[in-house]
Amino acid sequence: MSSQPPHPTVLIPGPIEFDDEVLQAMSTPSESHVGMPFVNIFGDTLTMLRRLFMTENPGSQPIVLSGSGTLGWDVVSANLVEPGDDVLVLHSGYFGDSFADCLATYGANPTQLKAPIGSRPSPEEIEKALSAKRYKMITVTHTDTSTGVLSDPREVAEIVRKVSPGTLVVVDGVCSVGCEEIRFDDWGLDVVLTASQKAIGAPAGLSIMMLSQRAVDTFKSRKVPPGSYFASLKNWLPIMQNYEAKKPSYFATPSPQLVRALNVSLKQILSRPLEERFEQHRVASRKVKDAVARLGLQQLAANPAHQANGMTAIWLPEGMTPADVLPHAAKLDVVFAGGLHREIATRYIRIGSMGVSVTNPKLGHIDKAIKALESGLMAAGYQIP
Amino acid sequence: MSSQPPHPTVLIPGPIEFDDEVLQAMSTPSESHVGMPFVNIFGDTLTMLRRLFMTENPGSQPIVLSGSGTLGWDVVSANLVEPGDDVLVLHSGYFGDSFADCLATYGANPTQLKAPIGSRPSPEEIEKALSAKRYKMITVTHTDTSTGVLSDPREVAEIVRKVSPGTLVVVDGVCSVGCEEIRFDDWGLDVVLTASQKAIGAPAGLSIMMLSQRAVDTFKSRKVPPGSYFASLKNWLPIMQNYEAKKPSYFATPSPQLVRALNVSLKQILSRPLEERFEQHRVASRKVKDAVARLGLQQLAANPAHQANGMTAIWLPEGMTPADVLPHAAKLDVVFAGGLHREIATRYIRIGSMGVSVTNPKLGHIDKAIKALESGLMAAGYQIP
Structure with a gap:
């Protein structure tokens, strides 16, 4: 079979x-990363991500980079907050601690709202924390892979709109995109980051994310340059926009084999x-x-x-x-x-x-x-x- | 055939x-990134890199990360220099400019020694520059992929030993490792960074590097924490050491398929x-x-x-x-x-x-x-x- x-x-x-067809795509013979066959595949892949994340806003920005899911934290931390910015990290396991570490690395000031093991911060606690202080960003781990605790990004985004509408809503969806409902536009999310090797069903090696227009604007109005080079949106935004427009473009060499596997997997997912x-x-x-x-x-x-x-x-x-x-x-x-x-x-x-x-x-x-x-x-x- | x-x-x-066998390894079925079959393969891969880079010093540290070759610049810039440190960048094409950008992103102070297009800085110019100022690090692009200009890391390291022995010697070997002679120990190099998709012959998606004991010590004696999270040696050194010791370990999920392809390719290269x-x-x-x-x-x-x-x-x-x-x-x-x-x-x-x-x-x-x-x-x- x-x-x-x-x-x-x-x-x-x-x-x-893996599905057989996804795995077979990994053995695609060599091709140029700026040749049209691959550029078309990469462009289609980015466009399909819009459907997976359920966003129709043309200002939303899909991103696919060579890297682990962890790299998505660096993209968020190095581009969307600036040194000294306060970030509220909703903690439902190991990955809250790590995201907070990453934010601190780039100079942001994370405050963790911690729940006991197996639980998650309550709406009341979140509302209270957001009311007590102005946060530039709130992060929520949709599924914390260390505990299996599911959070509710829709509810979090609703609380944010009610008490702190200027706060960016960032969802760590590494273990949720492709298996849990996520409605990027409807819920008013600003970032959902994930990786290739979980419910998306492609091999590990790609960091995948969707940014809202508001997140992109936040990046564009930074006062200081991004704190990372490989994870810099300054370097990657034009490349992603070019690939999606089917124009060859280069900043760092993508992995044609991984992107082709992702392409096949997304086609399968979106066929139903x-x-x-x-x-x-x-x-x-x-x-x-x-x-x-x-x-x-x-x-x-x-x-x-x-x-x-x-x-x-x-x-x-x-x-x-x-x-x-x-x-x-x-x-x-x-x-x-x-x-x-x-x-x-x-x-x-x-x-x-x-x-x-x-x-x-x-x-x-x-x-x-x-x-x-x-x-x-x-x-x-x-x-x- | x-x-x-x-x-x-x-x-x-x-x-x-690609060689057929290397490409077939890309279609290896799923496996746990902390299961022994993969841990053994990853460990052997790291050990084989020592032979490829010609280093027998047990203090040398091989590193393999999910990412593009560019990520190696971030590892160097975020871990081996500190804000304000002076770095001399030998420029023989486009990639000198980019490495300098990366260094500046993390707060280092790069000075480029630029040669006309198609040329490289002369030994006299390098010696003069190194004598005029104390540099924490010197970087040389072994082959600049934008110009096809070959530099001479051995000569650069000799000049460093003569006039500025405390300076770390960093070689961008993205387009040279696997096709140009590189003798890590004999030449006294501190970092050689490369990627999977060039002369090593594996698909794109892995950032590969070798650090000297001196580079590791430089990292360990940092006054301020590393400027990156995903590229942090604090996060990765224990993981790489555990994998090479065949102990399961986790910081961020590696790509079993890419690492297996690299493993096959290194075996082939080292068989002669x-x-x-x-x-x-x-x-x-x-x-x-x-x-x-x-x-x-x-x-x-x-x-x-x-x-x-x-x-x-x-x-x-x-x-x-x-x-x-x-x-x-x-x-x-x-x-x-x-x-x-x-x-x-x-x-x-x-x-x-x-x-x-x-x-x-x-x-x-x-x-x-x-x-x-x-x-x-x-x-x-x-x-x-």
């Missing part, structure tokens, strides 16, 4: 399993209604989460309304570590992830449910995951209650 | 044509003596340059000792532009590059001679290039003198 060689099924919260895709991810995620409950286990995200649809983070039974469970799952040819949140890394595991593993039920990946979880726990000595 | 679908032969100064590889590049380049002379044309790099072996930059006949010649070459299924140096971009073309196109003569790429150059010029109305 698949043209891929046999391999363990990767069900971690990214990188995820996005709402259907989101629903498929809700259903698959529900299936995993129901199994976790049946096994008598808890998720890090206790509140069902705060549980991501692209992944599930599961507390292990008392005294059990990922090293007890994951090798057993591996024997069933399934790769899960251990913990990532520093304070509790040895006490939980993570299961991804994104992309083809969800949209192509014939692959049977979700059922396989549930079986591997069950067997892994039992082999590690767990008694299902 | 090749498993690749028919496609025009890409003979630009990067990206270059490097000196043989450099000689093959000298011979192939000589063949192109002899043909250029036979056609009565000049190279941008007038002095034969200053001509790169991985590429050739050729002045077009008076009044002719790349747009007159390249489409005719394309009809013969060969892709050349236009000019890149801003002041003269419409007056010259560039031909790459790197990687499999050189090391696998059975492919016939160099002969094909010469024929396409000849036919392209004639079709554009040129009369061979």
Whole structure:
């Protein structure tokens, strides 16, 4: 059925399993990064991102760079805030700390609104914080990959409009774009940043983002130059605009193979209604989460309304570590992830449910995951209650 | 013979044509970036880079990041110099200007020693500049891809040792690593940075570098934190050291497919003596340059000792532009590059001679290039003198 060689099924919260056609695009023979065949592909890819992010505003700016998802934080921190600017970072796990570190690196002044592990800041807390001080920007991790906590960017943007309309709304969508509903225009977002290797379903290596007209204007009215060179919008905006206009352009060499894989993946995603895709991810995620409950286990995200649809983070039974469970799952040819949140890394595991593993039920990946979880726990000595 | 679908032969100064096995590695199915199969591959890749750069000093530090070659400038500029530090930038084309821009972005104070187009700063000029002022760092573009001018990092390092031994020697080897001789230890270099898509022969998308113990120590004794997050050695040094020690580690998700392609390419390169590889590049380049002379044309790099072996930059006949010649070459299924140096971009073309196109003569790429150059010029109305 698949043209891929046999391999363990990767069900971690990214990188995820690939569709055959996406993976084949990675083996596209060499081509010039400024030749028209590639320029056309790159241009179409940028335009398709507008549809994925649900933005029709021509002032919105899609960006695709060679790099990890992390690079998106540098683009935000080096271009959209200036030294001394206050930023409110909504913390729902590890990635809030890291984004705050990145902001501070470029001279911004991040304040973290931290929730207990498995939770997220409440609307009341966010409103209070935004009312108490003028923030240039607020950041929210849509799905924190370390905890599986889902935040609500729409709600955050609504609070911002109510109490601090001048504040830029930045969504870290690394683990959400392609599996969680995101309506860039409708919700009034200013930045959504993501990466290629999660629910978008392409191999790792691309940093992907959408900027609003307001974000671009904020960049253009900077008083000091951007704090990065490789992540500078001064260097990249004209290049992205040229590629989308199908004009060859050069700042740094893009990766034709990765961009072609992304192109194929976006075509597949957009060939069906996005709402259907989101629903498929809700259903698959529900299936995993129901199994976790049946096994008598808890998720890090206790509140069902705060549980991501692209992944599930599961507390292990008392005294059990990922090293007890994951090798057993591996024997069933399934790769899960251990913990990532520093304070509790040895006490939980993570299961991804994104992309083809969800949209192509014939692959049977979700059922396989549930079986591997069950067997892994039992082999590690767990008694299902 | 090749498993690749028919496609025009890409003979630009990067990206270059791929070996079949390298390209196949790009279609490796998904795997965890912290699973042992990938950790072992990444670790071996870092260790092989030591051999490619000819360093046996255990204090040398190989680094591989998702990004374009340009990202290497950010790593240097954000980590190895501090705001206010003076840097001497040896300019032999477009890339000197860009590196200087990058250094200035992070607060360093670059002084460019500029040579006329097609030339490079002389040893006397370099010695004079280094004697006149204390520079924290000197940078040299080994091959400037915009001009095809080859510099001499060994000579530069010798001058530094003589007149300013405390100065770090940084080589931009984007267009030279893998095709020009570079002896990291013997020459006393502190940084050589490169990218995956040139003479190393892997697809674009990886920034690759080697740091000396002295460069690492310089970083460790910084007074202020690094000026970048994604390019921060504070974030990456432990990760690279863990990968090379075959220990899973995470800062930002690497690209398993690109790293596997790099791994295959390095294995191929190191399976034969490097000196043989450099000689093959000298011979192939000589063949192109002899043909250029036979056609009565000049190279941008007038002095034969200053001509790169991985590429050739050729002045077009008076009044002719790349747009007159390249489409005719394309009809013969060969892709050349236009000019890149801003002041003269419409007056010259560039031909790459790197990687499999050189090391696998059975492919016939160099002969094909010469024929396409000849036919392209004639079709554009040129009369061979």
